[in-house]
Amino acid sequence: MDQLPAASIAPDVHQGYANHLASLIYTQTVELIEGKSTNAALIYLMILLIPLYGAYGVYQYRKSYIDLPYVGILPGPFGSWRAGYRYLQNSADVVWEGYQKYAAQGKAFVISTPKRWIVFITDPDQIAEIAMVADNKIGFYEALNEKNHHDSVAERTLGDYINTYHVDVIKSQLTPRMASILPEIRQEGNVAWKDTLKLGPGWTNVEIWKVVTQVVSRSANRCFVGLPLCRNQELLDIFRDYAIRTNEVVYMVDLAPKVFQPLLEWVLLKRHRLPQRAQKILNPVFEERKRMRERLGPERWEAEKPNDAITWIIDAALKKDKHQQTNEQMSWRLIWLNFAAIHTTSMSTLHILYDIAANPEYMEPLREEIISTMDKYGGYTKEALTNMVKLDSCLRESQRWNSVVSIVISKITMCDYTFKTGKIPLRLPKGTFLTAPATATHWSEEIYGADAHIWKGFRFSDMREKITNPEESSKLQAAATSKEYLAFSHGKHACTGRFFAIYQLKMLLIYCLLRFDMRLPLDRNGKRPDNRYILGRRSADTSGSLEFRERKEWNELKTRWGEFDEEED
């Protein structure tokens, strides 16, 4: 494949009509349900137009075809449509098939998904190129919006640099303050473990997903909204429900015909009014904080302002336009921070707990490292956490083997784009969806060696032991991204919260390993629960359980590095 026709599949005028019709059906139906309208005839007329829009969808799908080697097309009639269904059910297998066929030659391939053809880039240099390229050439938020319908689902609160200033807040405010934030996250995490995990004598079976989401969301929100709000169960539930519902709703909406999309969004998400309920709780908090800012004046505010995301968001919003300074818009920033942080970190915690429970021989060496490093660096300091190389390695390995997102850097070409790198020349027409196969890259024997298919907790700490240059060694830390390690994506839109996430994960694991013995239920015969796939997402089994037992060593360890936090509750 050298030359490609530069056909445009960018949204055109027909989509404008489709959107208009869809919103008309939506408003009419909602009014009919709410008894405000009796205009049923109009609705039925519009529903008659649905087959036309079905045909239009087929036309759009066919137009998005790209002339590259394809994978997963089944023989017989409707092969590409059935392939799309296969991708829906088990994307990992289909992508892995393509990766094995084409990655060695550095070739890109295409897969038919239910909604569109997607180009998978396999050459690591081309992956680095799409990760770093300017957004006006290959757009990130445009693809996000096209796939996840953020403009409508999220009521236009995401999508450009003004609307995503919370992303910068993490980079410019949270990450540099990590050392001062850690004690609070640790304390909240520990208290949350104690409140959530109720153990009897001996081994207790625990529905671990429930515990993990609660501990993660409380400890993260200690930093986002501070005390006492981080313990407001109603607010935590709203943040969590919004993230989970939105995640589920967006792919259902994407799969549905355009005419049904607004109605589906309303039924599945908007009618629950989650953002509005969060705002009701958060509005007075923003008001009070803004009053405090005025009362203190600029100098005292800088010196005395509370160290949490509410403060950072207000400071950032005041540099934006008036619209961004409303309590409503600022609340959305907290909703999006929770959206990005809670489900991902909880899922990573679940994976690593399953991994360690399935490989119990790792527990003692990890405990030894934790204790000796905390003895050396004076307890739960940032330095101590950074120097727990084996724990860090287990986290990186767990994310290599089971990254939360199995495809990353999903983008759309904003113009005809010719790659500057790669073994094979590649040119993609404007409007092409492209992505990097994170899971397949992580499973590659060419990159990770003959044992790529084995979970080896100390894979990266063993590698780091042989490296004398600290800068080179730090490239193998759990939070370090590369074109070959994509768990946090890579490049311009890599996860900005990854440093926070890794420190948080380490503290949760330290507590867990020091305080408890942990194992898989005996009927699992040492095998961790299987993952589930839907489109490009991968989920650990959230219905699985683990067994916990108190360790007697805890009595000495809990005060070894000073007063133990949980007693402060």
Ligand code: HEM
């Ligand atoms: C282990 C936990 C986490 C994982 C695995 C993870 C993973 C990711 C990935 C893969 C992306 C790129 C998404 C894409 O390409 O579509 C991303 C983006 C992002 N993450 Fe995380 N994340 C985690 C925790 C966090 C936390 C704790 C925060 C906030 C404190 C956060 C904030 C963000 C933000 C704001 C973005 C968007 C970046 C942008 O728009 O440029 N993440 N994350």
